[in-house]
Amino acid sequence: MNSKALESKWQKKWEEAKVFESEPKDGQEKYFVNCPYPYMNGYLHLGHAFTYLRADMVSRYQRMKDKNVLFPFAFHCTGTPIVAAAQRVKEGEKTQISALKQMGLSDSLIKKFSEPEEWTKYFPDKAIEDLKIFGSSIDWRRSFITTSLNPPYDRFIRWQFNQLLKNDYLIKGSFPVVWCPKRETVVGDHDRLSGEGETPQEYTLLKFKGDDDYLVAATLRPETVFGQTNIWVDGNGTYTKAKVGDETWIMSKEMPFKLTLQGHNVKELGEVNGSDLVGKKYIAPQINSEVIVLPSKFCDASIGSGIVTSVPSDSPDDFQGLIDLQSSESDCKEWGLDYDFIKSIEPIAILDSGEMGTLPAPQLCKELGIKDQTQRKKLEKAKQDLYMHSFNNGIMLDSTDFVAGKPVEEAREIVKNKLIEKGQAVVYYELTGPVQSRWLADCVVKIVDNQWFLAYANEDWTATTEKALKQMNLYPEKSRNQFEYVLQWLKNWACVREKGLGTKLPWDDSWVIESLSDSTIYMAYYTVAHYLQELEEDQLTESLFDALFGAGNTKLASEETNIPHADILSWRNEFNYWYPYDLRISGKDLIQNHLSFSLFNHTAMFDSDKWPKGFAVNGWVLVEGEKMSKSKGNFFTMKELNEKYGADVVRFTLCNAGEGLDDPNWEISFAETAGKKLANWLSFVKENKGKGRTTSHPVDDWFREVMADVSYKAHQASERLRFRTSTRLLFFELSQYFKWYVQRTGEPHAELLQDYMSIITRGIAPIVPHTAEEAWSLLGEKAFVLSQPFPQGHKANSDVILGEDLVKQTLEDTRAILNLAKIDKPEEIVFIVAPKWKWDAVRTAGELADGRGQVKLNQLISTVMPSIPNESKKLGAEFLKRWVLKDIPSLGPDWQKTYSQKVDEESILTASQEFFSNLFDCKITVVNADNARSIMVAKGNQSSPLKPAIFVS
RNA sequence: GCGGGGGUCGCAUAGUCUGGCCAAUUGCGUCGGACUCAAAAUCCGAUCCUUAGUGGUACGUGGGUUCGAAUCCCUCCCCCCGCACCA
Secondary structure, X not given: OOHHHHHHHHHHHXXXXXXXXXXXOOXXXXXXXXXXXXXXXXXXXXXXXXXXXXXXXXXXXXXXXXXXXXXXXXEEOOEOHHHHHHHHHHOOOHHHHHHHHHOOOOHHHHHHOOOHHHHHHHHHHHHHHHHHHOOOOOOHHHOOEOOOOOHHHHHHHHHHHXXXXXXXXXXXXXXXXXXXXXXXXXXXXXXXXXXXXXXXXXXXXXXXXXXXXXXXXXXXXXXXXXXXXXXXXXXXXXXXXXXXXXXXXXXXXXXHHXXXXXXXXXXXXXXXXXXXXXXXXXXXXXXXXEEEEEEEOOOOOOOOOOOEEEOOOOOHHHHHHHHHHHOOHHHHHHOOOOHHHHHHOXXXXXXXXXXXXXXXXXXXXXXXXXXXXXXXXXXXXXXXXXXXXXXXXXXXXXHHHHHOOOEHHHHHHHHHHHHHHOOOEEEEEEEOOOOEEOOOOEOEEEEEEEEEEEOOOOHHHHHHHHHHHHOOEEEOHHHHHHHHHHHHHOOOEEOEEOOOEOOEEOOEEEEEEOOOOOOOOHHHHHOOHHHHOOOOHHHOOHHHHHHHHOOOOHHHHHHHHOOOHHHHHHHHHHHHHHOOOOEEEEEHHXXXXXXXXXXXXXXXXXXXXXXXXXXXXXXXXXXXXXXOOOOOOOOXXXXXXXXXXXXXXXXXXXXXXOOOOOOOEEOHHHHHHHHHHHHHHHHHHHHHOOOOEOOOOHHHHHHHHHHHHHHHHHHHHHHOOOHHHHHHHHHHHHHHHHHHHHHHHOOOEHHHHHHHHHHHHHHOOOOOHHHHHHHHHHOOOOOOHHHOOOOOOOOOOHHHHHHHHHHHHHHHHHHHHHHHHOOOOOOEEEEEEOOHHHHHHHHHHHHHOOOOOOOOHHHHHHHHHHXXXXXXXXXXXXXXXXXXXXXXHHHOOOHHHHHHOOOOHHHHXXXXXXXXXXXXXXXXXXXXXXXXXHHHHHHHOOOEOOEOEEEEO
């Protein structure tokens, strides 16, 4: 039977037996595991598969630990990407349509994809298919999609937001967004022709007071106002004069529109030539002294106001502009400027930037050899370097008044707020870079009023959430630092959008709840999803959700909904049975948003006994060490992988790809060979069922202990979700031991052979469930292996292990010697074991050893020498010296324990004589050094306990 | 820059918390051998240097602590994740 037929055979059996349809069971401990639902704008890929495999392995492992396991799954459709993509299909956009074609969709199907609904139907179906073929142990009855397309879930989210509002977790404010003026709409990354990743950036717009108007200049560095010496304008440009509020401002032509979008009341009055401004004087903010307007070539009308405040001490542009003017009397004359006055302008030191000094801009310009202000590239770099450097290292000088001595990072906020307070500046936004919408318009920043925020910055809420985090299990534990940091660092989250699929805000249907905010407590919904999904819309009342998930009255809910009271009670019990969830598994990128949001919302919505119990995070799947991407051609969907390799191979290789926070690395070459390894296991089981000898052999004890030991370690690893370690131990290492065992005994003992097959089959069942089921049935078992106990084992008996280690070590040493001596066919091999007196000496040394295992040589010699036979006294002294000075340091602190065990080297090696002689095809002699033949005495003197001397000829 | 995680024998990974039993796990690759007419598969052995074995060098760089460091401390270099309206 090929692997695919085998896999679907077992999937069908599981489905028929409904083993994954989880129901509460009194008296059985539950385990609820889940992972974030995928976004439904495409097929599931290798990256999804990794996280979902982890969830599935945990789920199956816990099942084998006799837990009642719930593993549900759902589909995320909230947000703009689906809507945007559907819109593109509607508009007949080529790239979008060819992307769908590449997914293998037919033309007629693609036509339907102009409606978002089609996406939310098609891809979930495909995802279910992929995950079923993958062998996922999911309770599919509880699945659903998000958004208003699914009324029960929609009502659940509405209930959640009503609760959040009622309990003051939502606050209102304003928020800057990227805006397309042509389409009059917010522009997300998915709606851009260019400028992906660009965001609104906050500037401080400084106001320079003139006789009857203001010049305005935007800056990212308000703390540098103390160093202002002049103002720059484009002398050849044209500016606009406009009424802003009650004041008259002069600014770039583009700016009035931007100001309007940012909530200002603007009325344009007319044009002003830049040249008319040159030479005028205005009062600069904060320093309240007059500064002169000067011409420059670097003023950019598309950013800010097209007017720039000049701080030559800390801005390379400003410094160079000034130098250029000061070195050209003719230019000054042309602009009608007083050359002597211009020459008298000097940079004013305002901050100490450490290694760059107190006048960093002049210094940097000199260092870089900048000649004039037209060297844009060099100046741009200088600006970038200086900006970062000062921000991180700068300390404000004493002359800077109320921020003296403060780091730049702090001073910036303080100065900005002070200027705003005094009416000398306002907050103003620009984009971090140009953005073009797919409606071919240049985008700008718009301030959205009435924006709702989830108040994650709220200190009380944060404190409660930190408490919840403290009680959680984290896998790996070292991710805790990151979580702790994020909880502190999270700001209020703008949780509603103007467009996209989703749930409408209950009290204002012009807003849609955004995708990260409608997915924070839905794990609770899973517990009763299969009931709620069957209800009529008018039954989905607030009182029902209160009764199920909150403190609501079940009788009241029953009356309002006409749902039998007993049903509501039983649903409520089911929620109480499963919740809280035990583990949520996701990629590490979700620590800083989704997982933390989820924790916040749990503390807001539920009592502490319903707070999450565990998070597991993992890295991003790499393919052959590279990031998976469509452009690199190493992008794999679950569908194609399932088809190409079969589920168990994908599971096996993905599991082996990595664990912990590191990025797992999936290797194609391993996937190519892994199928054989699994098939080999099945044939091994088939061939060896019921086989084995019934007589006993000395090495049987060893193998029994090894199996217990490996099982023990694998169990420990699995408890920590380290399934790769567990698989390596059971599937690879244990089979190495088995090979050795067969080598040693010729034929394994029947009972141990059956144990061996049972342990591995059960141990790999969470990882490769289909292969394991098949193996289990080949072993003659009727029940599913998925409900068998996971191997637990115990710590090994070290005496037994040590004896066999001696044989292994001796074999390795013998091989090494034969190899080095270049002897292919030895005639005789002699193992010369250490004499009794050496053992006695070593044990005595062990008794004399201190806490660190150290032994004083003098003390040892005087204690041991009397009992060493006369003829060996000289040898004895040498041996003791070597033992104390060389061997002990390399053996480690607890070396005594090893040597205090009962090991009879002579009899162990003698019992292995046949093994060695078969292997080397020669005579094997084991002899005690005391009885060594004369030619071997010298060799025999080299023997140590557990390290026999070896003589080959 | 900030916060977090890393850099290990051709590649990839374990070991680091709790220093010594670590020349260091496992997979892949490579080389040699067995089987075969041959190949694939499978099995056995080898895979830092040196050597009739217990030696030398080595876990990003440079220092330090220690009898002893892949493991602890400090410097520097490099890589990955996140830094928000994107799901």
